[in-house]
Amino acid sequence: MSFMDYAPAPESTGILNLNEHYGLFINGKFVAGRGENFTSISPATEAPIATFSTTTEADVDVAVRAARSAYDSVWSKMSGADRGKYLFRIARLIQERSRELAVAETLDNGKPIKETRDVDIPLVAAWFFYYAGWADKLDFAGLGANPKSLGVAAQVIPWNFPLLMLAWKIAPALAAGNTVVLKPAETTPLTAMLFAEICQQADLPAGVVNIITGAGETGKSLVNHTDINKIAFTGSTAVGREIARAVAGTNTKLTLELGGKGANIVFDDAALDQAVEGIVSGIFFNQGHVCCAGSRLLVQENIHDEVMDRLKTRLSTLRLGDPLDKNTDIGAINSREQLDRITALAAQGESEGGERWSPVCDIPAKGFWFAPTVFTGVSPSNTIAREEIFGPVLSVMTFRTPAEAITKANNTPYGLSAGIWSEKGSRVLAVADKLRAGVIWANTFNKFDPASPFGGYKESGYGREGGLSGLAAYLEGGAA
Amino acid sequence: MSRLAVPKTYKLFIGGKFPRSESGRVYEVNSVAGEFVANAAQGSRKDMRDAVVAARTAQPGWSGATAYNRGQVLYRIAEVLEGRKAQFVEEIMLVEGSSAKEAAAQVDAAIDTWIWYAGWADKYTQVAGQANPVSGPYFNLSVPEPTGVVGAIAPQSSGSLLGLVATIAPILVSGNTVVVVPREDAPLTAISFAEVMATSDVPGGVVNVITGSPAELAPWMASHADINALDLAGAGNLDWASLQIAAAETLMRTLAPVEGIPASSLNRITAFTEVKSVWHTKSLI
Amino acid sequence: MRSIPAVSDLTAESLADFLRALPGVDAVGLEARAADLGTRSIKTSSKAWAIDTIIKLIDLTTLEGADTPGKVRTLVAKALVPDAGDLSTPTVAAVCVYGDMVATAVEALGDMHGDPDQGKVSVAAVATAFPSGRSSLAIKIADTQEAVAAGADEIDMVIDRGAFLSGDWWTVFQQIVAVKEACRRADGTHAHLKVILETGELVTYDNVRKASWLAMLAGGDFIKTSTGKVAPAATLPVTLLMLEAVRDWYAATGQRIGVKPAGGIKTTKDAIKYLVVVAETVGEEWLVPHLFRFGASSLLNDVLLQRQKLASGHYSSADYVTLD
Known part of the structure; x- marks a missing residue:
């Protein structure tokens, strides 16, 4: 047997006492x-x-x-x-x-x-x-x-x-x-x-x-x-x-x-393993049904290949399936309508020249599902780099300098969230200052707290x- | 024998320069009694367009200046204004029909309002920002930041200088730049005030003044995608619901009309700011 | 992937350059990832497999000043027959003892002494002035050579944390190289070298990452968290971090290095979390004795209790497993 085919661990629905x-x-x-x-x-x-x-x-x-x-x-x-x-x-x-x-x-x-x-x-x-x-x-x-x-x-x-x-x-x-x-x-x-x-x-x-x-x-x-x-x-x-x-x-x-089209910016001095985790939680948390999702990954060009290798390896361990199973990482898409929208936008991403990749995963026969998807080679002018997809679809772009990262991150009518990954505190604070977004996560992503204001620019x-x-x-x- | 006076040509104020309206139009500014005082430039939608470009260009520098520096630049305006009080008193008396005492009181109030706001530049983030005690190993601050480029309609039936100052000062404090339409029938103080700014340390484009018709200009502002917020302080007599409807297209923030002069308040500063919450991991190792 | 310098090419400067160029570790993110993996729910058939796997991966350990030949023979007996009530219970991977007890352990194991990947039980010896490492290199080498000569299959050496923390990474490196050489037997084979980083004294995750790479560069076959004599000993985040280093080393060199968390892992529940972290970080092919070990003493009995529970369907009691 394969250990990682963890035996089913479903949470019981017996606790529910629902009305018809x-x-x-x-x-x-x-x-x-x-x-x-x-x-x-x-x-x-x-x-x-x-x-x-x-x-x-x-x-x-x-x-x-x-x-x-x-x-x-x-x-x-x-x-x-x-x-x-x-x-x-x-x-x-x-x-x-x-x-x-x-x-x-x-x-x-x-x-x-x-x-x-x-x-x-x-x-x-x-x-x-x-x-x-x-x-x-x-x-x-x-x-x-x-x-x-x-x-x-x-x-x-x-x-x-x-x-x-x-x-x-x-x-x-x-x-x-x-x-x-x-x-x-x-x-x-x-x-x-x-x-x-x-x-x-x-x-x-x-x-x-x-x-x-x-x-x-x-x-x-x-x-x-x-x-x-x-x-x-x-x-x-x-x-x-x-x-x-x-x-x-x-x-x-x-x-x-x-809505949002959050930029998740990874600098070459980032803590890479944690950055990869942040990319994953940024776009695959809640199947990407998150207005503040880090749906645009801006990765410094000199570490693009290494980050993509690590990301793809990591995504291969994600478990898609029964949402009630305690080991499930990726659940169902909320509705047929949303699934159709994600499917159409992903198809457009492909037709506009993005390179599409998903880990191997079994899609259940019933219900609404969409495998975690990464598009590399995306241009800022592509539809999937502009439109909010609201699904588990990541658009990857590169940058060369901090100034270019900031410009690209801000180049959207949205302004809800952004992520910064760098071990250099001074850079983190300076970039945070210049990003036009209401929530900036530095070396983390998709964190929420009642004490912390949340909301968007533009x-x-x-x-x-x-x-x-x-x-x-x-x-x-x-x-x- | 009395000397023949040299009348002033009142132009627009865009990007730190004083151009005529690209439209070539002017309109008569008259005294309360109906006597001709001067011609003012009748700003057009293209003047508005140019002013927004100037404001956008100036915005990063203005908001990027230190708060202390912004405060000093704003304070400098009050100093220069104080020194040129007589000119403003004269213009107010001439156009608004105020007595010398009323006119002087308006100029004094304008100077004092300006100083009140100038002092906020390095304080409003402390009062309106927060350190947030989130549940987890994170450093978390919420800080108000300037919204960007703000369009404003100054009060149209109250003191022309005080109305202008009470409208634009709170917008500028946080680092926004502004395109303002001053009181249509009393635009002289606005242009003279622009001269004050031009001779102070205000970078060009931080304040842009388009004299003319608010009814004509406001819709262009409300529908301009590069304006982030709209202060409708003096738009009470316009169809401001339609302006808000147009502004909704880009989710432009709008502040509703007020009666008379906008009261000095921190809320007018924060109305043109965006709260940004910054999280950072925090751990000893 | 970064290119890996050969041992012979390294100098103090190039080693330092290499270690400084490693990406940093964000403690919050690392700990969050470990905690997230710790929420995996391992049930039924997966749990049964996990329990037997844990037993097969244990270095059953006694490292006391009061150790005697009798104590060591008892340990060996437990290693060979962990649960007399259920002879299907697997044997552990190794017994881990001080160098002077190696001969006793080898003798007690008899025919069962051998490669745990072949179902036998190895003898691991702690060496190099364990646990502090505070002695001359000559003594460390002698310590190692004696243990190997007495029949140790594995040497658990400690690094010089003082040298590491003072920035003298080159000394740490050279000592590992020297001890690795001391592991060589007359026939050209050599005892497996486990390098104990003593992460509880290195304190920061950045140090742990540097020390992991340093140990791999110097030829360690395993990197091990702790002596068990310093708190904190093994933790899930530290082990995850070391597994990430091992994963990256494999990607760069094609060579698989083992990882051994030691000390502080007392319950089946905790041990299963480690299995999950291994499987989801480097892959489950690492869950074999020559690539992963638990350094533990009391863990085995908790695992046996859980094993009895799975077999019988009811909860067991400490009176139904032997103390040692």
Whole structure:
């Protein structure tokens, strides 16, 4: 036998106790939606998980009214200390139910259990803990004394980190004293509904958190609702642009976390083995379904071949398959639609002259899968060097000098993330200064923390989530 | 016998130079009573285009200067302005119809506002930046940085000098460069202020002044892909919703119109900054 | 890949240049990678294979001032029949003793003395003024020659950490070359040389990487983490780092060098993590006695308990394995 064909080590789904159908969570209760039901499937097997209600415009109105009423009568009047206690409760409940949430997330999203278990869910709990402590300290948020909450926040989140994105949205909004109506992505609504149960267990006042399910139309109804004070959106730049247009001329505050085409820059004095790991986590973490992915590898020309050799050797050890298996590194692509997009862009990469390489790996018969893929010989003008692919596809380019690396890294309408690999501290700091991106990882990549602001320059959006900036995004006033 | 005065030709201010509008257009600037005071250049979309190029070219140098240096350059402007107070008082009285006392008060306020902001240059990152205690062996700082090139519409019905200063000073503090459309019917102080900057230590292109019609120029700003942010302070009477819609195409940051003069605030500085979080591994070995 | 200078071509300067040109190590990234590999879940058939493999890779060790011939004979008996209750249990790779106990160990092994890749048990001797290495080169050579003459198949030498830390890499290098020569037998074969870096005293990962390359350049057949007398002894990140050096050496020369983490590996769970790190860094062809060893004493009994659990389906007790 081959030792590295590790015997299956599946995480049990026995811990789940799912309903066959989930309604909308409005005003503290699960209620039926007026739209048609839709089914969420497991992208790894295409097996149905549960059905969910589509929220109509009328339902959206009910949800926003519930949030407004809860804001006016309860949440905006509650002391910060008490709001914080509710958030602490939620954080604890998430920790208690972390195994269940990890399994549910992996089932619904297709990402490996080791990621939901070790990254997503621990960060969800951390996010609530961090912002819980802010609730009674808003005077220190940098906005002067007595900053005010905004009111009702409409929040629309993507499918790549379903529960984590929910936490990024809900935790700071509630800490600052706002109430929310949140719409998860239509392919990953499951953990949001489990979160709704957690709100019930925490005895959170009705209407403070409302969760409505549905596709783009529901999201549109929500952000266009006239009684919204704040919109927070994470998703595509195209939709972000639409929302920015929709709020033009109003006082609605807007935070947008949009696309990216992050440059991961490897200098010839880098710690090479760690750089290779950073390249791998930069683009293959979460199947590359990461807005801040290091999808453009800029490697100094004099070490290009050596880095590629090491990278290819390393990629050959990646394990693609059942996301519930604890040894799986690469899970399923979230949807057929996304798979088609990745497939088409990769084909274009080939037709434009990129040299395509993937490690040998067995693709399961059912479900949506895409082997880790590296394109070498990519030119900055190629489609795969410009467009966000949002999949496990790395475009490799070279540079000769630090100045050229910086210019190439910045040569994109996006500006979300970048990586720098060098053992020379002075160079790292100077390059970090000159990169036009909101998050710079030096000698690491794809690290997240509730204390650290995250967000983009240019067309990657505006506003920040996380840290003090993430709190300020849900506050106004003060006398600064 | 009284001496025949030499009237000034008011031109644009682009890249540290004073060109006429490429369009060849001028418009009359009149006193409150309707008497002709001077011709001002009627800036065009191509002037705007040239100004953005100048602003973009100047931006890396301005933001790359040390904060201390930027603060000194900005302070120098206030010094020069103080020395030329009389000229501004005269222009304000002539065009805005202010009394000598009101005009002097406006110039004083403009100088004081400028100094207030100049002092922020080497402080705003300390107040608006953070050291983040992340859970792991990482050094993590969040620092606000200039957004880049900012377009601005100065207040159109308040004091022309003070409105201009209160609009552009917070933009410049962090290292942005600016293309500003001053008060349309009272543009003289803006061009005289440009002369102050030209004789201070401000690098060419850091501030660019396009006199003319905000209604004509603002849409070109809002749709310009090389402008990173738009200050609509004085755009209250324009169709600013449409400007924001145009700005959305490139996710240009916009700051909504204000009534009167924008109040001095740190928020006006940080509105034109981007927070950058930098992570670095940290270990003893 | 970098080109590797021949031993005879090296000078103090060129050796220093070579070692300084090695890429650095980012401690955080290295430790994160080791921790990530440590999360592999090895179950059922993979676990059974892993358990037998661990036993086959153990250098069963006794290195005490109080060692006696009786103690060594007991160790040999355990090496040959680790679990009297289950004779399908494999033998360990080697017994590891002080030089003066080699003859006793060889005698006790009898016919079973031999190549662990052929299912026999080797005798490894620590030498060169183990564990401190603080003696003259002449004594180190004599120490080595005596152990080889007494029948040692493998010599576990220590490097001069003082010389290494003072920047005198050339002395360290020359001593390894000399000891390697001392491993030569009359018939021209030579005892396998394991070079102990004592990573707990080198402290930094950059030092460990340099020392690994230095030892390989000087002709070491194995690089070994620790004497077991200094804390920390073997760690997963240090072993990963040494495996990376071995991997790169193989890519440059086609020559496979062995790795031996020693000290501090006490549980099956920990040992399995090392197997995973080996398999995913240099490939599972390294999981054979002449390329990978565990230097351990108490590890064997924990592995035997786990083996009994797998066979019987219920948890065992320390009373069901022999102490030594």
